[in-house]
Amino acid sequence: MMVGRGEGQPAAGGPAHHIPVLLDEVVSALCVKEGGVYLDGTFGAGGYAKAILARGAQVIALDRDPQAIAGGQALAASSGRRLRLVEARFGELAAVASQLGAGQLDGLVLDIGVSSMQIDEAARGFSLRHDAPLDMRMEKKGRTAADILKEDDEETIANILFHYGEERASRRIARAIVADRPTAPYVSTLQLAAMIERVAPAKPGELTHPATRSFQALRIAVNDELGELARGLFAAEAALAPQGRLVVVTFHSLEDRIVKQFFARRSGRGQAASRLLPGEPVPHAPTFVVTAGQPIGPSEKERLENPRSRSAKLRFGERTAAPALGADSEIVKLTRLPSARRRRG
Secondary structure, eight states, X not given: OOSSOOSEEEOTTSXXXXXXXXXXXXXXXXXXXXTOEEEESOOTTSHHHHHHHTTTOEEEEEESOHHHHHHTHHHHHTTTTOEEEEEOOGXXXXXXHHXXXXXXXXXXXXXXXXXHHHHHOGGGOOOSXXXXXXXXXXXXXXXOHHHXXXXXXXXXXXXXXXXXXXXXXXXXXXXXXXXXXXXXXXXXXXHHHHHHHHHSOOOTTOOSOTTHHHHHHHHHHHHTHHHHHHHXXXXXXXXXXXXXXXEEEEOSHHXXXXXXXXXXXXXXXXXXXXXXXXXXXXXXXXXXXXXXXXXXXXXXXXXXXXXXXXXXXXXXEEEOSSOOOOOOHHHHHTTSOOOOOOOOO
């Protein structure tokens, strides 16, 4: 299971070389046309935006991380005003596009999760490789991971770890956090990782660190990543022109399930073609056409060259002329923590 999205793999002893995951596949799925207007909802290091610009299109690029926006200023300056950078969440993309007078978009790409730049910057607290404050905030606003571990009750912490991290030892870990915090609250990455390794050690043959799932869960909770994903999908539906393409790259099963269900429900998959029964509501017209052969994964060559791409999945759909349907309660349910239930650990 991946901790976040991947734009590159750091070279030994050096800074990260940011390689956009599934770059060729993303550009192909977008069907980029010269002069078109595209939105990159997760700018990061700008890999997708550069590729779209290289094909003669205009790009509106969003990122909730102010450091990513600052880092993209040189690219914007060299783009001949074809790249516009906006510090915003991608759930706000429809409003941003409207404010910029962009009209309906020809394509939109979302690369979900934390970027490799955020992982590689030790002080952000996303990574197990460095000792740093338990922060994990993409925007540097709101509650940190340390705040959750200090303030939330044992049941809530266990629920976060179990649902967002699929951590089977969630109760055991939450119990230790609550027991320790009166005298030694968890405030650093290696402090938390060491405790998890002690109370829920890795099984023989397991390659990932035993704290990986818990770190993923805390990061998702801190940034409301699943809720933001749902809002981004609904906003994309509203912002795309007919025949516009929505392309989404995910890195773990929770994200992919939301995207898969969104496209299934918006494309009318599973709807009966037979005559309706008396009083049965008429189904909405599909807002997306989704082709077979999805999800698309990285090639063996890409997996070897960029290990962070290994769990990546790409799904895409083409917008129809049907009116946007807005928020979908069934999709929203997938983003929320379930009610308390029995767990192992």
